[in-house]
Amino acid sequence: xxxxxxxxxxxxxxxxLLKDVLVADTIELLQAATGAxxxxxxxxxSITVPLPAKLAGLPVHKSVTxxxxxxxxxxxxxxxxxxxxxxxxxxxxxxxxxxxxxxxLSSSAMDLVVVGKYRPPLGPIGDAIDLTSMxxxxxxxxxxxxxxxAEALTTRVAGSAPTTRRWRGSMVVADVMTRxxxxxxxxxxxxxxxxxxxxxxxxxxxxxxxxxxVVGVLSERDLLDKAAPxxxxxxxxxxxxxxxxxxxxxxxxxxRPALVTEADTPLREAAGEMARHDVDRLVVxxxxxxxxxVTRRDILRALVRDDxxxxxxxxxxxxxxxxxxxxAHVAGGVVTLLGDVKRLSQxxxxxxxxxxxxxxxxxxxxxxxxxxxxVTPPFVPMA
Numbered sequence: 613x614x615x616x617x618x619x620x621x622x623x624x625x626x627x628x629l630l631k632d633v634l635v636a637d638t639i640e641l642l643q644a645a646t647g648a649x650x651x652x653x654x655x656x657x658s659i660t661v662p663l664p665a666k667l668a669g670l671p672v673h674k675s676v677t678x679x680x681x682x683x684x685x686x687x688x689x690x691x692x693x694x695x696x697x698x699x700x701x702x703x704x705x706x707x708x709x710x711x712x713x714x715x716x717l718s719s720s721a722m723d724l725v726v727v728g729k730y731r732p733p734l735g736p737i738g739d740a741i742d743l744t745s746m747x748x749x750x751x752x753x754x755x756x757x758x759x760x761x762a763e764a765l766t767t768r769v770a771g772s773a774p775t776t777r778r779w780r781g782s783m784v785v786a787d788v789m790t791r792x793x794x795x796x797x798x799x800x801x802x803x804x805x806x807x808x809x810x811x812x813x814x815x816x817x818x819x820x821x822x823x824x825x826v827v828g829v830l831s832e833r834d835l836l837d838k839a840a841p842x843x844x845x846x847x848x849x850x851x852x853x854x855x856x857x858x859x860x861x862x863x864x865x866x867x868r869p870a871l872v873t874e875a876d877t878p879l880r881e882a883a884g885e886m887a888r889h890d891v892d893r894l895v896v897x898x899x900x901x902x903x904x905x906v907t908r909r910d911i912l913r914a915l916v917r918d919d920x921x922x923x924x925x926x927x928x929x930x931x932x933x934x935x936x937x938x939x940a941h942v943a944g945g946v947v948t949l950l951g952d953v954k955r956l957s958q959x960x961x962x963x964x965x966x967x968x969x970x971x972x973x974x975x976x977x978x979x980x981x982x983x984x985x986x987v988t989p990p991f992v993p994m995a
Contacts, residue, residue, distance in 0.1 A: 617710075617751050618727040618957060618986045619758035625769055627722040631690055631714055633769050635683050638692055638712070641768065642678060645760035663696075663753050674698055676708075688716035688932045688965075694728065706730035706750070712761070715933070715961045718968075719878065723961070724765070726758045727986060783970040785882050786875035788913050789896050789904035795820045796830055798863030805862045806835055818895045818902050819866045826895055826902050828866035833892075838865055872897045875904065879970055883911050917971025919943060925969045933962060938980065940966075945973035949980050956982045 623630060634641065639659055643650050646661040653659050658679045681693025690713070697707040710728015717723055730750060794817045796805050809817065809832065816831035837856035859865035873882050873894040882894060886908060896904035923942045930938050935958070938951035947966055953959060963977050 614729045614731050615747055615750065616727070616729045616984055616986045617747075617754045618725065618955075619751070619755040620723050620725045620957075621758050621762040622717070622721055623724050623762050623766060624721050625766065626720065627688075627714075627716045629769055630722060630765060631685070634712070634714065634765055635685070635690065635692070637768065638680050638683075641761060641764045642680075644764040644767075645757065663757065681711075686932055686934045688929075689934060690714050694726070706732055708750075715965075717964070724758060724762045725957070726754050726761070727955070727957070728754075783879045783917075784875065785873055785877045785879060785894075785896055785904075785906050788879065788910040789875065789906040790910070791904045793817060793902075793905040795826075795902065796862045796866075797822075798827060798861065798866070800862045802835070802838060802860060802862060802865055805830060809835070815907070816893050816905075818870060818905060819862055820902075821863075825900065826870050826872070826897070827863070828868040829870045829891075829893065829895065830862050830866040831892060834865050834867060867891075870895045872902075873906065874898070879911055880968075882906055883908075886911075917945070919945065922947070922969060922971045925971075926966055929965050929969065930962070933958075933965065935962060938962065945971055946976065947972055947974070948976045951980060953980060953982050955984050955986045957986050958982070 639653055640650060642648070642661060643659060646663060648659065648661040651659070656679070658677050660675055660677050662675050676696040676698050678694065678696045681695075684691050692712040694711050695707070695709040708728050708730050710726065713725040713727060715723045715725070794808060794812055794814060796808070796817050796819050798819050798821050805817075809815070809830075816829055818826050819828040819830050821827050834856055838859060856865045871885065871889055871891055871894050873885065873896055875896055875898065885894060886892070893905055893907040895902050896906055919942045922945065923940065926940045926942065926947055930936070930940065935951075935953060938949055938953065941948045941950075949962070949966075953962070959977060959980050959982060962980075963975055966972060966975055
């Protein structure tokens with residue numbers, strides 16, 4: 613009977629750069645991960661590597677011949693076929709057939725997975741002892757290889773700064789921000805600024821100096837401190853409130869420095885920044901130039917995203933993960949999935965990516981089915 617084994621390890625960094633390096637240097641990374649000599653592959657493209665593990669607390673070492681297949685790459689996913697055998701030792705060491713797989717988790721992290729199957733050697737005797745001895749050894753070997761491969765990959769791309777990219781289905785600041793907002797000169801009298809905010813029906817605006825540089829933000833909260841009598845509290849906030857109470861110009865009353873973001877920042881990151889600093893708005897910058905402003909109310913627009921828009925975003929995610937057989941229905945922001953996948957572990961990857969789509973309120977994956985349960989050991993085909 614075939615047994616399935618799987619191990620996964622999160623890797624932090626730019627997923628595109630990590631995948632590029634993994635594809636280009638698969639052989640060298642496997643050699644580095646296992647401590648094998650960095651010799652060129654044999655004529656058939658194979659390499660020989662040691663795969664140490666422990667069984668009953670004792671070290672077990674085996675050398676296997678590894679063959680790496682042709683890479684299959686989608687937008688946010690790739691798989692590299694991987695198989696090995698132990699040659700003359702195949703009577704006691706099972707051959708492995710599987711793959712190295714990568715799934716993007718975010719703009720700065722990915723999952724590295726080694727998954728595959730083996731058939732216990734020694735016939736019926738091997739089947740009998742598999743669950744008590746051989747399967748634990750196989751699982752430990754895969755876990756060891758996955759961890760070492762992730763470390764080798766991270767080391768290879770060390771020093772490369774992660775970049776933020778827009779994911780399918782996710783919204784960015786540019787989707788909801790107010791462009792070319794009203795900007796207040798720092799020497800403008802507060803009375804004039806209050807009139808501009810009131811009649812413009814806006815709750816805050818960036819403050820600029822004489823050279824057009826953003827130096828702060830003036831909000832309704834700042835103006836309330838001007839109107840309210842100061843108290844005798846201590847602390848940073850109380851001191852700032854007393855300063856604003858005695859201010860005469862925008863520059864004296866505004867909150868400094870302005871918290872800023874960029875137009876291509878994912879909306880979730882912008883929301884997190886607002887929550888961490890307890891502010892209602894961020895100034896959107898393009899280099900040294902302010903190009904917009906995004907508020908909490910703007911971010912709330914993502915929660916009322918149209919179902920058809922969410923449906924399109926879900927379909928893009930499913931196609932990007934190469935799951936065309938999985939269908940989705942969206943109603944009231946709730947996504948219902950139905951269809952078949954090959955492995956149970958893929959369900960978690962699919963659902964985690966769909967939950968990242970802005971506007972998704974809930975997700976029902978109870979109608980998804982799978983061919984193999986590669987999560988709950990022993991990994992055997994479903995009946």
